[in-house]
Amino acid sequence: MGFSSSFSVISKTCLFLLALFASSASSSPSKDLYYDHCNSIVPKATQTEIDFTDFPLTSLYSNIYYKGGDKIFKRESPGYYQYPKDVTIKPTGNVYKTNVSGVFEFEASLIFRSTVVYESTSNDPNSKNRGNVAFKLRGFWSESYGRLCMVGTGSGYSEEGKLLNLEAVLKLNYMKNSNIYTSLVHGNLESLRLENDENYFDPISVLTFPSMKSYYYTFASGKPGQSQCASGGLDVLKDSLLGLQSSGNGVCSMFSRWMQTFRLDYADECNNTKRDCHPLGGIVESMPQYMSTQTIQCSEDKHRLRFLLHFTNGFYAYDRVFDPNTTLVGEGLWDGEKNQLCVVACRILAPDGSFANASVGDCYYRLSFRFPAKLSIKETSFIQGQIWSNNKVGDFGYFNKIKYRSHDRSFYGVESEISGLKYEYTEMDRIKKLCPPINMMKKKGHSYPEPLSYQMGFSMSIGSSKVKGIWGNAVPLYVGNTFYEQGSQSVTANLETSAAIQNGRLNISYKISLSLPLGTDLGGGLSAQNSSSDILISAEGIYDIETGDLCMVGCRELNSSLQMSSNQTMDCQIAIKLKFPPSNSRRASHIKGNLISTRLISDTLHFEELEISADAYGMFESQLSIWRMDMEIAMVLISNTLAFVFVALQIFYARKHQESHAQISLVMLMVLALGHLIPLVLDFEALFMKQGYHRRFRFEREGWLLPNQVILRVVTMIALFLLLRLLQLTWTTRSADQNQKGLWVADKKVFYVCLPLYLAGGVIALMVHSIHSHYGKAELVPDGFPQAQHSLWDDLKSYAGLVLDGFLLPQIFLNMFFNSREAALSRFFYIGMTAVRLLPHGYDLYRAYKYVNRYDGSYYYANPSADYYSTAWDIIIPCGGLAFAVIIFLQQKFGGRYILPRRFREYQEYEKVPVVSEG
Incomplete structure (x- = not known):
């Protein structure tokens, strides 16, 4: 989402909430309103204390439906895009116990989101969201009677676009302890205005089945294996x-x-x-x-x-x-x-x-x-x-x-x-006759899509000599004996799948769907006379990984009329042949093929031959990805080379300025050394070889990747050795001069300050991971896809990357504690190393704009699993890193405490302890 789009959404939300709170402040409901409209349902009680226990009422935000209120909700109209009705009810603020046992007082927000969204030429930033209606309510809920009543104010827009100031009462039946009969939460939201008032709206009835903390199963109350529906169903082995x-x-x-x-x-x-x-x-x-x-x-x-x-x-x-x-x-x-x-x-x-x-x-x-x-x-x-x-x-x-x-x-x-699910290939004899192996030389340099890669799924246009405009979708079901993950972006072959490849040929099954437009008639039941129709075809066959040929037989489901006329439930006399273009082609390519009925023309199930054409999914992306990965590998090499160059320059600088060399923070050097050591020892192999195994890189980049892998290892090790050498020189210099006790004391203080900071940050990272994991598991994903989540190890690595981005922090603390004016760090070192750490964040912003995000393990520079990368972090971290570099510059020029207020700048210097010479 672009910046302008995000700003537009934020502005709309702010304006809407501002109108809501303004109307709420101007006309907040009095106690008399509650007494007049709710006291007979839940008698008003007096607050006694805040309830800090687990409040039994949960927020209502899913499976909730409403009807009515036509005056304040936009009506359906041709050309409008309509969303499902959506309403949210949730407690806000504190929940109070009252002097009546089981009666609670609290505030809640009630938001009806518009079901209609349309493009408007109006300059009004709120014009697209005028269907939203929000209320701020306050009232009481009785636990024993399961009744809730609240009054409050809200705001919305009329059909003419006028802002409405609404007053309403909400009455719900909401039981704490429920079963299948009482779990239905329902009630009305009614206007408190007269019918002739312009702010009046028709009653809105609400119904929902929420997730309840105290739900008692009525029919599923037996022990597992003792279900009440065990009899009457179809017996299956x-x-x-x-x-x-x-x-x-x-x-x-x-x-x-x-x-x-x-x-x-x-x-x-x-x-x-x-x-x-x-x-x-x-x-x-x-x-x-x-x-x-x-x-x-x-x-x-x-x-x-x-x-x-x-x-x-x-x-x-x-x-x-x-x-x-x-x-x-x-x-x-x-x-x-x-x-x-x-x-x-x-x-x-x-x-x-x-x-x-x-x-x-x-x-x-x-x-x-x-x-x-x-x-x-x-x-x-x-x-x-x-x-x-x-x-x-x-x-x-x-x-x-x-x-x-x-x-x-x-x-x-x-x-x-579920483990144990298998696919059984039952038509292989037919496939071998239909798709005999063809001995042909593979063109040198050509590479075809990996069987488990996202390129194997594609959308296609289909037509015949008479009919055009048919669209379809093809997605693998099983590749060999491996389930094809549609949401994955696999770039390496599974071990089991790799073993199933024989002479470059692999069994594969597909799910193909065809959408026939109105008026289509291809014969054989492939028609859409009265309305558009969807045709489902299951297919299995052989994919030749060396030539890109896919040959399959298919079965289509027959509708009831065709089943009666043909005495068959499926038509399995279908042949499908496709040709994939090379995945490393530098030109736009297309998947070509046909779908044929192998029945006689006189057969009632015979249909016209269909030609298939599809843009090779990801061909353009593949070209960009090849260039991106080549560039990223080069950038990794360059950045690691620059890192050891800047460390080498610092060593040369230290030899020329031995007096200031001892004032380098040992904590900073240890952070840098660990930042180079951990990736080298723990997961450098995983950075290039997903799950420690690869059969063939998707674009056959071994010739480019493997030598540079060795070079990168060597460069990283050289940078690590130079950092250890710099650490040794600093340690040796301090140890040789007994007058440097003040530096040891100051560096200990740096350690005592930085360690709690790093640990606290790690705890926060763990808490954030725990929260994300909890909500990722608890919430249902509307489209059925599981939410992608980082592992704990990935989040800890990202936090370690953040610590490494701020590697100058220990040096800043040391300069403050020791209050030194010495230029301990070379400008080449602290500016160069800062640039090496911050450039990946600038590149990540460019990559997000230029390329489609692919979490497929193909990121070699600015790896999302090795640091915090997002639009916000890509701005915050560079700003922080540049600020640290500027602080180091000021400290080395004006003193370590120059950045502090004047009252904290008093000059304190550790006295050198005189040493009595022997002799």
Whole structure:
């Protein structure tokens, strides 16, 4: 995000909050308002003391929905981009106990964020966020009755753009100790103005299922292996499924990041009649095609969890408007005897359409979720299961069993959490006939994408002689026997995958999705007559790493009408051939290929041949990355060479100025020596060889990388030896002159000051790491990707880099304690070494602007795991380093205490102790 964009966002937020606090200050609610509107719900009580215990009410910021308040919320309009409705309720300030047991008084903020964002030509910086509405409320919550009532003021904008000063009362039912029936938090936000007032708004009803500290499972209360939905589901052999024993962290780690979409597969008889097929009992006219899940919380015993289930007709997990008629709330318990998660789910009942009167009931839904131990071309779903009714045939709510499976491959994190999942290549005989090995000479100097690299996934345009405008996406599923991490940027081959390469050829499987625009008709069921359509193809084949050829056979899912006409569920007569261009090409290149139906033209499932074209993903980036890595390797060599040159110049300077040489801080020299020693001893190999192993560098840079690796080792060792030599000279000079006792005392003080500072900084770094790790594990990632986090070792290395950036700090302290005017450090040394330490931060700013960030282990200069690198740190650290250099210059010219206020500058000099000579 650019500076102007960041400044715009900050200015908008400041203006909005300023308007909110101004309106709050001008018209804060009086006690009479609470008495008039809330006293009958939660009687007003008197504060007694601040409650420092763990307040039972949690902030509400997810799974929260609202409706109403049309006057103050922007309405949908063509051309607007609409976000899902978002509202946050959280306590602010202190929480007070009162003279009534179980009644608490506190303040809270209530923020409704706009669902509509549009580009405006207005110069008003707030024009894009006028849909936001915020309230500042104060009131009481009764723990025993589970009621909350608060009054307060807020601000928002009308449809005409006028700032509104709002007054409101919030009434919620919020139980501390809850179960599936009482866990629903719901209520109303009502305006305190008259209906004819311009600041009046319609009542807003709120509904949410929050994560609760005191939640008691109703249906998942048995012991693991004693689930209430063990009967009625589809019996599957336990050995064919993965169990919790495959994961060391239990069910919570497997499901805590769960935001997944499942495709519903209805029974064959549902194609002819809809009787006993609709899971929602016909309340919604069309039968849903997808079911999506959203985790609410997982219990600490790692065997139970709660989530919402949304039924939709679209692929996306959540509709923009929450509909209680199409949502279930459920409890799940892991059944270790059957290796499945069993779920009991209930309806959300809102008879009058208002969230304020919603309740939970009709708990006759049963679901099971299973993890297959093997995937194949005909079954690529990580999760399978079914939903059925616990009611009897003919009873209300009964419907036939409906199977479902994870749609596409969006359940990220499964493979990393569960070991033992394998892919079975079942079509290799067909592939060998379709893709025979071709003996051809590899062109010298050409390198093709590594099987596990990000270049293997790409977006493509597809067309035929008659139809254009088809778009698709192709992502590997398994490479050899290794799961392909879509979010990773692997540059080295896995050991297992490398061993699976035979004669340069490797088995590989893909997930391919095609999006057909409206009106497309390619024959064979590849059509989109009434609406756009998505086609999913699973494929497996052989990738030739020496030539860049990818040859596969594919299977596509058939819709219900094609299944009836062809008596088949899948069409596996598909051939896919692709040609990757060299990854080290200096010119823009394209992936070319075709997708062919191998059936006869007369076959009902035959479709037109499709030509595939895709920009070789990362080809331009690869070219830039090659140049960047070459430049970074050179910069590492240059910077380390300059480091030992500047140290050598300091040694020559010390020999010419022996009187001032003893006044160099030993602590500073030790910091510099350790800064060169630790990378050299501990992780220099890891800096170049990820995980200590490499088969082939992505761009075949061994000829350039390996010799320079040796050179860099030598240069670093020379710099270390010179620093140790400088340390020895300083120590020897001090020890030889008994008049230098004052310097020893001053350097001890430096050590006693710097050590606590460094330790305190290390503790802060550990605390920050702990906080980031805690929130990274606790929060659900909306798009299903796990959040990238630095390891503890990486954070400690970054902190060590910060200490090294401020290497002049001990010398500054020594000059202050000893109050010396001697120029102990050569200008070449302290200015040059400062430049060596600070230039990487300037380069990092340039790199962030010039290149796409890739956390793939290919950074050799300004390595993010070896120092603090960000826009803020890249400004703060250079400013601090330059300030230290300026302070050293002033101290060596005007005295060590010149930088202090005058009253602290009194001249104190350590007296030289006379030495009685012998003789």
